[in-house]
Amino acid sequence: MPEGDTVFRQAAVLHAALAGRELISSDFRVPTYATVDLSGRVVERVIARGKHLLMQFGDVSVQSHLKMEGTWHVYSRESGGRVQWRRPAHTARCVLRTAEHEAVGFSLGELHVLSPAEEEDKLAHLGPDLLGPDWDAAEVARRLLAAPQRSIGVALLDQRNLAGVGNVFRSEICFLAGILPSRPVAEVPDLGRIIQLSEKLLQVNRLRTRRCTTGSPTAGPPYWVYGRGGKPCMRCGTRLRRGELGEAELRKAAVPDRVIYFCPSCQT
Ligand SMILES: [Zn+2]
Numbered sequence: 001m002p003e004g005d006t007v008f009r010q011a012a013v014l015h016a017a018l019a020g021r022e023l024i025s026s027d028f029r030v031p032t033y034a035t036v037d038l039s040g041r042v043v044e045r046v047i048a049r050g051k052h053l054l055m056q057f058g059d060v061s062v063q064s065h066l067k068m069e070g071t072w073h074v075y076s077r078e079s080g081g082r083v084q085w086r087r088p089a090h091t092a093r094c095v096l097r098t099a100e101h102e103a104v105g106f107s108l109g110e111l112h113v114l115s116p117a118e119e120e121d122k123l124a125h126l127g128p129d130l131l132g133p134d135w136d137a138a139e140v141a142r143r144l145l146a147a148p149q150r151s152i153g154v155a156l157l158d159q160r161n162l163a164g165v166g167n168v169f170r171s172e173i174c175f176l177a178g179i180l181p182s183r184p185v186a187e188v189p190d191l192g193r194i195i196q197l198s199e200k201l202l203q204v205n206r207l208r209t210r211r212c213t214t215g216s217p218t219a220g221p222p223y224w225v226y227g228r229g230g231k232p233c234m235r236c237g238t239r240l241r242r243g244e245l246g247e248a249e250l251r252k253a254a255v256p257d258r259v260i261y262f263c264p265s266c267q268t
Pocket residue numbers: 233234235236237238263264265266267
């Protein structure tokens with residue numbers, strides 16, 4: 001599932017291919033923007049902001065959110081012929097072409113063309129970005145503690161507290177901190193450690209093609225608990241549990257996946 005690390009990596013790939021280049025065509029395959037034409041505009045930069053991806057053109061930005069299935073691919077047009085996409089054409093939502101490259105956004109959960117003011121508005125709710133220049137651990141602690149009775153597993157997913165953590169990372173962060181995800185924020189003995197772990201996990205994974213929280217990305221299971229319900233804990237052997245957490249709160253925030261994994265013995 002795409003989280004802050006995935007979006008950071010895709011933004012870096014798109015930036016390397018598109019920044020400083022002029023679009024020779026754009027094709028928005030969503031009704032709202034079907035008539036938008038960005039050809040002739042130069043891509044200033046492509047950045048990630050939490051789980052949002054922004055292509056900035058100066059007076060306009062293309063903002064996208066990958067949600068569950070979305071992805072951006074960059075194809076080289078150097079061969080001159082028609083580019084062979086690696087995903088079905090009917091899932092393409094946005095196609096941007098320069099002389100050298102074709103960038104295609106597939107199955108995007110969200111796609112908007114925004115003015116700079118609209119972009120600011122759209123992202124104003126986000127807390128400090130785990131992978132951004134505005135990262136501020138003290139501010140994250142302040143925001144988390146503003147709702148002390150909320151469970152830590154829900155608070156970590158709320159992008160208003162910190163931007164970038166998704167469902168995979170919240171399970172892994174709680175496991176590594178030894179904290180049950182259902183525990184209220186106020187009862188987490190070392191909140192600073194949870195925040196530090198969140199940053200570390202996102203940082204080490206931001207340029208990896210295969211996400212991993214257990215150590216080596218090439219050998220063994222990539223996660224301690226996520227997706228391993230019913231299997232033995234790699235630390236203590238106890239059968240890992242799969243549950244749902246913060247249903248009402250998360251539904252309000254439109255988080256589609258509420259599943260959480262934990263070890264009932266390592267986490268208290
Ligand atoms: Zn365990």
